[in-house]
Amino acid sequence: MVAEAAGVSRVAVSRAFNPEASLDAEKRARILEIARRMNYAPDRAARALKMRRSHLVGVIVPDVCSPWESQEIDALTTALQERGLGTLLFKTRADLTLADATLRNLRSFNLDSVIAFAESVGPDRLRPYLDRAVPIYVDYLGAGTPATALADVDRLEIDLVPGMTQAVALLAGHGARRVAYLSGRPGSQAERSRRATLEALLSARGLPPPRVAAGDFTYATARQATLDLFRLDGGADAIFAANDESAFGAMDALRHGLGLAVPGDVHVVGFDDIAQSGWDSYALTTVKIDLAARVQALVRLILRRTGQPEAPPLREALPTSLVVRNTVGGGAP
Amino acid sequence: MVAEAAGVSRVAVSRAFNPEASLDAEKRARILEIARRMNYAPDRAARALKMRRSHLVGVIVPDVCSPWESQEIDALTTALQERGLGTLLFKTRADLTLADATLRNLRSFNLDSVIAFAESVGPDRLRPYLDRAVPIYVDYLGAGTPATALADVDRLEIDLVPGMTQAVALLAGHGARRVAYLSGRPGSQAERSRRATLEALLSARGLPPPRVAAGDFTYATARQATLDLFRLDGGADAIFAANDESAFGAMDALRHGLGLAVPGDVHVVGFDDIAQSGWDSYALTTVKIDLAARVQALVRLILRRTGQPEAPPLREALPTSLVVRNTVGGGAP
Numbered sequence: 001m002v003a004e005a006a007g008v009s010r011v012a013v014s015r016a017f018n019p020e021a022s023l024d025a026e027k028r029a030r031i032l033e034i035a036r037r038m039n040y041a042p043d044r045a046a047r048a049l050k051m052r053r054s055h056l057v058g059v060i061v062p063d064v065c066s067p068w069e070s071q072e073i074d075a076l077t078t079a080l081q082e083r084g085l086g087t088l089l090f091k092t093r094a095d096l097t098l099a100d101a102t103l104r105n106l107r108s109f110n111l112d113s114v115i116a117f118a119e120s121v122g123p124d125r126l127r128p129y130l131d132r133a134v135p136i137y138v139d140y141l142g143a144g145t146p147a148t149a150l151a152d153v154d155r156l157e158i159d160l161v162p163g164m165t166q167a168v169a170l171l172a173g174h175g176a177r178r179v180a181y182l183s184g185r186p187g188s189q190a191e192r193s194r195r196a197t198l199e200a201l202l203s204a205r206g207l208p209p210p211r212v213a214a215g216d217f218t219y220a221t222a223r224q225a226t227l228d229l230f231r232l233d234g235g236a237d238a239i240f241a242a243n244d245e246s247a248f249g250a251m252d253a254l255r256h257g258l259g260l261a262v263p264g265d266v267h268v269v270g271f272d273d274i275a276q277s278g279w280d281s282y283a284l285t286t287v288k289i290d291l292a293a294r295v296q297a298l299v300r301l302i303l304r305r306t307g308q309p310e311a312p313p314l315r316e317a318l319p320t321s322l323v324v325r326n327t328v329g330g331g332a333p
Numbered sequence: 334m335v336a337e338a339a340g341v342s343r344v345a346v347s348r349a350f351n352p353e354a355s356l357d358a359e360k361r362a363r364i365l366e367i368a369r370r371m372n373y374a375p376d377r378a379a380r381a382l383k384m385r386r387s388h389l390v391g392v393i394v395p396d397v398c399s400p401w402e403s404q405e406i407d408a409l410t411t412a413l414q415e416r417g418l419g420t421l422l423f424k425t426r427a428d429l430t431l432a433d434a435t436l437r438n439l440r441s442f443n444l445d446s447v448i449a450f451a452e453s454v455g456p457d458r459l460r461p462y463l464d465r466a467v468p469i470y471v472d473y474l475g476a477g478t479p480a481t482a483l484a485d486v487d488r489l490e491i492d493l494v495p496g497m498t499q500a501v502a503l504l505a506g507h508g509a510r511r512v513a514y515l516s517g518r519p520g521s522q523a524e525r526s527r528r529a530t531l532e533a534l535l536s537a538r539g540l541p542p543p544r545v546a547a548g549d550f551t552y553a554t555a556r557q558a559t560l561d562l563f564r565l566d567g568g569a570d571a572i573f574a575a576n577d578e579s580a581f582g583a584m585d586a587l588r589h590g591l592g593l594a595v596p597g598d599v600h601v602v603g604f605d606d607i608a609q610s611g612w613d614s615y616a617l618t619t620v621k622i623d624l625a626a627r628v629q630a631l632v633r634l635i636l637r638r639t640g641q642p643e644a645p646p647l648r649e650a651l652p653t654s655l656v657v658r659n660t661v662g663g664g665a666p
Contacts, residue, residue, distance in 0.1 A: 070403035252613035280585035281614040
């Protein structure tokens with residue numbers, strides 16, 4: 001009866017009720033809808049529809065993506081496409097939080113998985129907008145950082161300590177004592193954990209706490225903050241920037257705005273190791289988050305969870321390391 | 334079932350549920366009444382499902398996105414999200430063409446719209462994978478470029494001539510005669526049209542044709558090609574790079590690899606005006622494609638088409654312009 005009403009074969013109807021069987025998505029939806037209206041196995045049909053995978057992975061990103069996020073999205077999209085999955089971006093507001101309208105929008109896509117940051121949307125607020133997906137949280141773990149409340153969700157933990165310890169040791173080895181911290185966007189957990197870790201590492205070496213130049217992860221703000229730091233606030237021996245783009249702004253302020261040499265007069269260290277950090281004009285010494293390893297870890301988390309919806313919370317860990325280029329050193333530039 | 338009860342064909346039942354289809358009024362009323370009594374509206378359900386919008390816009394992008402593409406995707410995603418639409422990326426292979434598997438994947442998402450380049454997938458190949466969407470093609474129009482075969486599809490036409498004419502005039506005004514072209518990725522229409530336009534503009538000024546340094550839109554290849562151009566191939570007065578990232582590679586090769594001044598010894602012009610081109614270390618004079626205007630034009634095309642599925646081919650045009658910074662000039666750097 002359903003087959004006749006839908007103008008399809010009985011085999012197709014059978015396949016429509018089996019979420020594992022391959023069938024043109026629209027055809028399946030049409031059959032299930034007709035079956036529902038004819039009151040045919042309504043529960044099974046509803047369940048099948050609800051459990052049908054969308055093959056969409058949501059990624060919650062800031063209102064404006066930095067090169068780091070762009071490079072991550074690019075690599076993640078490629079990795080997911082190879083597995084037949086699409087990457088769908090959801091943008092936060094300027095304060096990094098997610099609007100209710102965006103969450104409702106997110107819900108309408110029936111995501112298979114979603115990657116989030118705690119500052120944008122906590123697990124308790126996100127879950128009601130997910131029918132099937134278990135969210136994955138990216139978390140930055142550092143020295144002196146309070147434990148986050150993400151123990152019961154899938155998560156990727158980036159350990160800031162190894163790379164930042166090496167960076168501080170290198171700066172100290174080159175005699176830097178007055179280390180300034182060029183901060184990231186307020187409210188970001190990446191920002192908070194980097195700052196707290198730097199403070200802990202400097203303190204452990206008996207160095208004074210960092211004076212803070214207020215940045216927001218962008219070039220322009222970092223450039224101005226660096227000019228202010230040196231013109232109004234006594235300068236520094238070294239600048240530890242919250243991300244690479246900020247480090248570029250600091251370097252350009254030092255070299256082009258203040259006539260200072262990097263690293264001859266001031267050392268600069270960044271964070272991320274984006275592609276541009278290897279370019280000759282910057283050749284930035286920076287704390288690396290391995291982009292390929294990060295994307296692989298995220299894909300593993302997604303595939304494990306979609307394969308085992310009822311598994312206990314999953315966790316991947318990723319260390320940082322220091323990439324030494326030409327912005328920390330004793331000699332002339 | 335309804336057809337049997339009403340004593341009509343299944344086609345007649347289908348027509349009865351489609352207000353646009355012609356059917357004897359009395360017959361239609363009888364069928365609808367029987368269907369009502371049987372609590373059965375299959376065609377409406379089917380039509381509603383088929384016409385249900387996915388709210389997904391596909392964008393076909395290269396296997397690895399340059400900063401230009403990343404910045405465009407970022408702005409486009411923000412603009413579409415405000416309208417409840419999601420941006421779904423589809424990656425080409427390394428040769429910029431689209432794999433069949435990717436097209437099948439694309440089809441499964443039932444896109445509302447899709448933005449493509451002719452080199453990746455032509456309209457005839459793409460259409461069978463689109464149920465409802467009308468593709469939008471981005472086309473680069475230049476001097477000396479053969480007309481593309483995109484007259485009958487929705488398209489955004491970027492006019493290279495105004496910006497490149499100003500760039501060549503500026504170079505000629507500063508006395509450049511030997512202009513080299515640092516090329517983009519082979520097979521790209523952006524590459525072909527930029528090269529042909531430069532050749533036409535130089536020829537119109539009586540300047541020799543450009544010698545070509547073989548790039549691929551990336552920093553690393555551009556850097557090496559520039560070293561080779563100057564070490565093995567006689568150098569040039571000016572380099573016109575196919576995109577900004579290539580211009581940065583050329584500048585770093587000139588300054589850091591060859592000890593030459595930009596613009597003191599060699600002028601450099603880029604193409605795109607990405608965010609990094611305004612950074613002090615490069616301060617690149619470049620042909621600008623207005624990113625905000627481009628995204629607005631794409632969004633207009635998408636909304637017009639989804640609002641009027643049967644409209645004739647739509648077209649948006651966008652000029653280029655020259656942004657003058659510090660890489661073309663007579664003085665010392």
